[in-house]
Amino acid sequence: MVVLTPERMAKYDAYAIQTWGIPSAVLMENAGRNTYRLMKERYLSGRERLVIFCGKGNNGGDGFVVGRYALLDGFAVTLFLLGRTVDLKGDAALNMGLYRSLGGTIVECIDGSSGIAQSISDGDIIIDAIFGTGLSKPVQGIEREAIEQINGSGKTVIAVDIPSGIDGRTGRPLGSAVRAAHTFTYGYPKIGQLLCPGAYHAGRLTVIDISIPSFTEKTVGIDGHVIDGEMLRGFLKRRLPWDHKGTFGHVAVIAGSPGKTGAAHMTSLAALKIGAGLVTLLIPASLNPIMEVKLTEVMTLPVPDKGTGFFTLSAYDKIAEFVRDKDVVVMGPGLSREPETSAVVRRLYEEMDKPFVIDADGINAFQGHDDLLKGGRRKAIFTPHPGELSRLAGMTPKEINQDRVEAARRFVAATGANLILKGARTVILGPQGDLYINPTGNPALAKGGSGDILTGFVGGLLSQGYSMIESSLLGTYLHGYIADTWTARNTDMDLLAGDLLAGLSEAIRDVRDEKERIYVEKSL
Incomplete structure (x- = not known):
C-alpha cells in the first residue's frame, strides 16, 4: 500500500x-x-x-x-x-x-x-x-x-x-x-x-x-x-518438487563470543528455520564444544582464537577461505567489540565480494571507520536499532527517533546499502531510497535475542534467491507478525526469542493463504 x-x-x-x-x-x-x-x-x-x-x-x-x-x-x-x-x-x-x-x-x-x-x-x-x-x-x-x-x-x-x-x-x-x-x-x-x-x-x-x-x-x-500481504505474495516463492538443499543456498554465520553464544545459536537456527538449505556457524574454537551440543541441524566451523573465545585476526585466512563460495555471510550477533574481532569484520567486508547481512557488533565494528561503507562497494543489509545506527550516523538515538525516516535516508544515501532500522515501527530503505514501513510487531519483541532471530530470517531468505529488499521486507514482516499472533493469544511480556521460531510456520501460511491480519484498512 x-x-x-x-x-x-x-x-x-x-x-x-x-x-x-x-x-x-x-x-x-x-x-x-x-x-x-x-x-x-x-x-x-x-x-x-x-x-x-x-x-x-x-x-x-x-x-x-x-x-x-x-x-x-x-x-x-x-x-x-x-x-x-x-x-x-x-x-x-x-x-x-x-x-x-x-x-x-x-x-x-x-x-x-x-x-x-x-x-x-x-x-x-x-x-x-x-x-x-x-x-x-x-x-x-x-x-x-x-x-x-x-x-x-x-x-x-x-x-x-x-x-x-x-x-x-x-x-x-x-x-x-x-x-x-x-x-x-x-x-x-x-x-x-x-x-x-x-x-x-x-x-x-x-x-x-x-x-x-x-x-x-x-x-x-x-x-x-x-508492507502488506499483497506485496509479499507478489514475490513469495513456491518450492518445486525437484528442489534440493543446494537450491536454497548456504549461509555462513559469523557470531558469538564468551557469554553470547545464545546470539550465535538463535541467528543460525533462524536462518535454517526460514528455509536456507545449509547453515554453518563459524565460532571461536574455544566455544565450539558448547555449540556442538546446542546445535543439531546447523553445522559449525571452529576457527583459531588463541584460547580467548573471541574472533582474532589469526583466524582470518580460514574464515575467508570458507566463506568464499558461500551464498550469504551473516555477521555480528554476539561478536563483542574486541578490537581484533572488529578488525576481522572490517577486513571481511573489504575483501569478500559477498552479500552480507550485518547486525549488532558487526555494525559497531565500523564506528570510526564509516569510510569503508561509502560508495556501495558491497551488497549489504544493515539491521541496526537506533543505538547502533547512532554510532555511525553522528546522531543520538533520541535524534534518530525524532525523524526515523530522515535518519535512515541519510545512512542509505551515504553508504548505498540496504537498511532495516529496527524499532516501532521498523523502517526499511533500499539503496535507491525506496521507503517501506513495517506495520507488524509490538513491545513483546523488546527482549534480548529478538534481533538475532530477525537477522537469521533475513540471511536465510537472501540465501534462497530473494533480493536484498525482498529479504528485508519478508523477514521483517514475518518477525513482527509472529509477535502479534503471540500477544493475541498470550501477553506482551512473556514472548521469548525462541518462540518466534515456533510461530514462523503459521505466519508464512497466513500470508500465503491471504489470511493475514489487516493493519491498515481500506474502505470505499
Whole structure:
C-alpha cells in the first residue's frame, strides 16, 4: 500500500482539483460523509450524543460535514469551534453554513473552556477535527486545552484524518496530541500515522477513498509503501518438487563470543528455520564444544582464537577461505567489540565480494571507520536499532527517533546499502531510497535475542534467491507478525526469542493463504 507525506498529499489534492477538475468541496464532502458513514456503522446505535471539536481549517470543515450528517440522522450534536466563525474561509465556511442551516449550533471557544468539560462528560462519542496532517508547530492555547480534556475523558474518540497534534511526516506529538480509538484518513495513509508514537495515537486506521484518480501516483509520485500481504505474495516463492538443499543456498554465520553464544545459536537456527538449505556457524574454537551440543541441524566451523573465545585476526585466512563460495555471510550477533574481532569484520567486508547481512557488533565494528561503507562497494543489509545506527550516523538515538525516516535516508544515501532500522515501527530503505514501513510487531519483541532471530530470517531468505529488499521486507514482516499472533493469544511480556521460531510456520501460511491480519484498512 502506498504511503505519502502530508506535503505529497497536498499535491494530490491540488492535482485532483486543478487537473482532474474535482471541486475541493466535493473532496471535503466525500471525506466527511464517508467518515460519518463508517463511524455510524461501527460505533453508533442511534442514541449516542456526539461532541465534535472543529478547528478553523479544512480539518474543521470535515468535522462540520460529519456533524451535518449526524444531525440529519437525529443524533444530539454539540459542536465546538476552536476559534471564531468569522475566521473560517472557503470550503470550511461553506460546510459550517450547511451545518447551521439544519439548526446545528456552534460553540465558539476563544480563550476559555466554554463548557468543554461538561459537554465531554455528557457525550458518548468525541470527534476530533481540530488539526489536519499539515500541522508543523507545537499545539498551544485553547487547542491544547481541548486535546488534554479529550484525552482525559475516557470516551471513545474518532479522529478525522489524523489525531490532532501529530506530525504527519514523523509521527511525533507536537506538544500535545489526541489519542484516538479510530482514525479515518483520506486518500492514502500518511507516514506520521504509521510511525510511532503517531500510530499509537491513531488507533485503528482506515483509509477512505475520496475520488482521487489512482494514476495520480505515477504523475505526482509517492513517498513509500506500507508492507502488506499483497506485496509479499507478489514475490513469495513456491518450492518445486525437484528442489534440493543446494537450491536454497548456504549461509555462513559469523557470531558469538564468551557469554553470547545464545546470539550465535538463535541467528543460525533462524536462518535454517526460514528455509536456507545449509547453515554453518563459524565460532571461536574455544566455544565450539558448547555449540556442538546446542546445535543439531546447523553445522559449525571452529576457527583459531588463541584460547580467548573471541574472533582474532589469526583466524582470518580460514574464515575467508570458507566463506568464499558461500551464498550469504551473516555477521555480528554476539561478536563483542574486541578490537581484533572488529578488525576481522572490517577486513571481511573489504575483501569478500559477498552479500552480507550485518547486525549488532558487526555494525559497531565500523564506528570510526564509516569510510569503508561509502560508495556501495558491497551488497549489504544493515539491521541496526537506533543505538547502533547512532554510532555511525553522528546522531543520538533520541535524534534518530525524532525523524526515523530522515535518519535512515541519510545512512542509505551515504553508504548505498540496504537498511532495516529496527524499532516501532521498523523502517526499511533500499539503496535507491525506496521507503517501506513495517506495520507488524509490538513491545513483546523488546527482549534480548529478538534481533538475532530477525537477522537469521533475513540471511536465510537472501540465501534462497530473494533480493536484498525482498529479504528485508519478508523477514521483517514475518518477525513482527509472529509477535502479534503471540500477544493475541498470550501477553506482551512473556514472548521469548525462541518462540518466534515456533510461530514462523503459521505466519508464512497466513500470508500465503491471504489470511493475514489487516493493519491498515481500506474502505470505499
